[in-house]
Amino acid sequence: MDKHLKAEIVATVNQAMMEAHETYNEKWLTDEQLCDHIGVFTKRWLKDHGHLLPRTRAEWSDEKGVGHNTSWVYPLHRVQRMLADGEIKRLRIINS
Numbered sequence: 509m510d511k512h513l514k515a516e517i518v519a520t521v522n523q524a525m526m527e528a529h530e531t532y533n534e535k536w537l538t539d540e541q542l543c544d545h546i547g548v549f550t551k552r553w554l555k556d557h558g559h560l561l562p563r564t565r566a567e568w569s570d571e572k573g574v575g576h577n578t579s580w581v582y583p584l585h586r587v588q589r590m591l592a593d594g595e596i597k598r599l600r601i602i603n604s
Contacts, residue, residue, distance in 0.1 A: 529585055536564075536581040545584060546591070554582075560599040562586050 537545065539554045554561075558580060567577040590596045 526589065530583065530589070533585065535584040537584050538579060538581060542582045542584065542587065546587060548591075554580075557599075557601065558582070560601065561590075 539551055539558065542554065543549050543551055561582055563580045563582045565578045565580050567575065569575050587596075
């Protein structure tokens with residue numbers, strides 16, 4: 509096996525492991541919990557710029573058709589990867 513093929517195999521395995529970890533072992537945190545885990549974020553920063561991070565929330569309609577939703581939650585492992593690989597440095601605010 510040559511070095512190029514070995515590097516490709518290692519990269520593929522690493523990518524698959526990262527995706528599996530972020531899919532099956534992900535921990536979803538509230539803004540307060542994320543601030544506790546990652547000190548660079550404050551509740552104020554998340555309020556103003558949290559839309560730049562990956563996040564989701566549950567949304568539903570009640571029997572009268574009125575929409576409701578929960579607060580935002582953030583994927584801890586994915587945000588940690590963004591910090592580790594420098595993706596966090598490329599966040600951009602786009603005014604629409």
